[in-house]
Amino acid sequence: MPRRRRPPRPGALADLSPTRILSQIVALQLAYYACAAILIIFTAAVAGKEISTDLLFSWKSLRGDTTVGWTLGLVWVLNSLTCAVFILLLIARSKLVLDFALTIHFIHLIVTSLYSHSIPTNLFWWALQICSATLMTSLGVWACQWRELRPINFGGNGGATKPQANGSAAEDGGGESRGRGRGRGRDGAGEYEMVGMGEGENSV
Template identity: 70%
Template sequence: MPRRRRPPRPGALADLSPLRILTQIAALQGAYYACAAVLILFAALVAGKEVKLDLLLSWRSLRGDVTTGWLLGLVWMLNSLICVIFLLLLIARSKLIPDFALTIHFIHLIVTSLYSHSIPTYWFWWALQICSACLMTFLGVWSCQWRELKPIKFGGRGSSQRQEDEGVGFRQGGQHGMGKDGAGEYEMVGMSRGDGNV
């Protein structure tokens, strides 16, 4: 007789599916570069700089001794802040956020190294990647936990309507009123203290 296997935990296969993880990584990386491209294009046009692919993919553009490098650093940090929204929408689980945030930056390191034909050597680039990864991780975890801990509403009336009903819905002291559940009239009867007789 074949041995019966225990059924998997609900959602376990869906959460750990390699295809789903690869799809999420590709979507996040695409969103990361698309958002950065838009921000860098805007910053370059406003600053009057020539728009080049080096601004997006080369680590040599991120230097701490020129104004353009600091401007690009600010743009990349803003990009990380916006990417927290993508993490919240695409991942939505706080315990997975650090893995995906670090994966984005690791892939960016590989892409930058391949584009520039060398591993980054500027301290400013490395410091920026560390700050960006920390920002994405901490804000991503915080936002996902905030969403996970929000109370779930199962329909019904809103809180303002409920507060109005609490004052009007029933009256104590022998007067009649409608129940909150709309089940009809009822009468509140006072209880006297003593030997247990009402």
């Protein structure tokens, strides 16, 4: 008799799907470069500098001995903080934040090396990447954990009783208290039954 296989954990195949992981990496990388491009264009326009793709892809522009290099470094740090928001929206799992953050910076290393035709040798560039990855991971993990630990609201109070002004409690199903005809007294003293006047006189 063939051995029965255990059913997969709900959501396991969806979470580990290569197609989904690849799509998330592509989306995060595009968001990473889009936000960096917007920040770099805005900063260059304000500073009156010439806008070129070297500011985005070349590692030679990031230098610690020029004002442009330090300004670009600040822009990339701000970009890492912004990318943490996209990690929260697209990933939303704290244990996967480090993997995606390192993947983003690794792909950026490959793109920069191909664009510049050489591996970065500037220590300022490497220090900036380490700082950017650290900030992105720290903020992303904190944001995802905050989202994961939020209390779940099931909504409504159900059939909870609402206190009345005289101290008694009435049920939500219509707002009328029970006590007419045969039922339980409002003071909780027990059940009673209304008796007609004629029947009461005969019993005296």
